């Protein structure tokens with residue numbers, strides 16, 4: 001059971017988590033928690049401030065967040081626990097003050113210090129959550145995730161070493177679970193073989209949960225967040241949005257690009273490897289079932305599961321007569337993007353042109369300059385990608401016709417279909433998003 005930052009944002013959120021865990025008590029849960037909301041950002045900000053030299057100011061900037069932890073302990077745990085937690089917190093503060101000073105003096109590699117600093121969010125939230133669960137008569141025990149998850153030394157986005165991690169999790173957690181204890185660990189944080197603290201990248205707690213769930217061959221991995229599962233579309237664009245009951249791993253991966261609310265495909269890979277279902281649920285509405293992500297989802301009668309979108313997209317079109325019948329042309333184009341470290345999202349090609357979309361245009365001037373050597377380049381800003389996801393979309397006659405006839409008044413700038421059997425992607429002007437999504441949603445879901 002993984003709880004995200006907003007699921008542990010304050011005392012009432014912690015209390016809700018305790019009840020959610022209690023409901024699963026008979027199923028031998030393991031709890032993974034994110035830092036309290038905003039704490040990771042605050043720690044990263046403190047690191048940046050310390051880098052500029054003023055480490056005392058940097059340290060002071062985190063104080064309000066320490067107080068949030070104290071307040072939760074005061075509201076939800078007994079006196080002895082408060083004294084214990086406060087001493088842990090004081091200890092953490094001293095270490096953080098020292099680390100921030102080292103940052104300002106550059107006395108250790110900065111990337112290493114950054115991970116050490118940012119890890120305190122999860123170190124503290126997991127200690128606090130274990131105390132809260134104990135206060136609610138649950139048999140919880142905080143475990144240091146850095147002793148369970150072994151990674152390489154890519155600070156900030158470390159990659160777990162599966163065989164070692166799997167063994168450690170089994171050896172350390174299995175006996176506790178068998179004895180009826182509930183292990184509570186911080187997500188996101190890990191350690192290298194030499195014992196240095198590392199982190200798994202922003203949002204990495206989901207990854208931790210998937211690693212633990214996979215290593216223990218859990219019956220289900222639950223991701224508790226602040227929305228009720230994965231929705232049929234963005235509720236801010238169309239208020240008819242509703243929760244999707246089941247998705248396949250592949251569909252979830254296609255949707256992941258379109259919003260932070262959906263799991264990153266990398267983070268659920270361990271679950272995919274062991275075919276463990278992942279459930280996304282809402283800690284504010286725990287009785288709702290949320291979305292279940294499974295190896296294969298049921299084929300819905302009208303096929304379509306979700307309509308995702310992303311705005312702020314730029315199209316680049318490269319046209320060149322030299323491309324006809326030439327080899328190496330695509331490679332030459334893609335190398336330019338690689339050189340400028342820019343991600344391409346959707347690509348379509350014809351005999352003499354290539355169109356592609358970008359959502360990060362930081363390097364666009366340099367890219368266009370290089371591309372101009374290969375052909376004529378046109379830029380179309382203010383576009384949006386629409387991604388229609390559904391099982392077996394590619395093999396289902398008439399679906400594309402139905403999609404495009406529903407929005408026949410809209411100009412489509414680019415279409416990509418067929419690479420994956422679960423999605424159809426197209427690009428429209430940004431100001432058409434509401435119109436397009438509302439029409440499609442009405443047609444396919446109402």
Ligand code: ASP
Nearest residue numbers: 034040188202203204205
């Ligand atoms: N606390 C980390 C972050 O904010 C990890 C997580 O929440 O998953 O990125």
Ligand code: MG
Nearest residue numbers: 004005034203
């Ligand atoms: Mg988070």
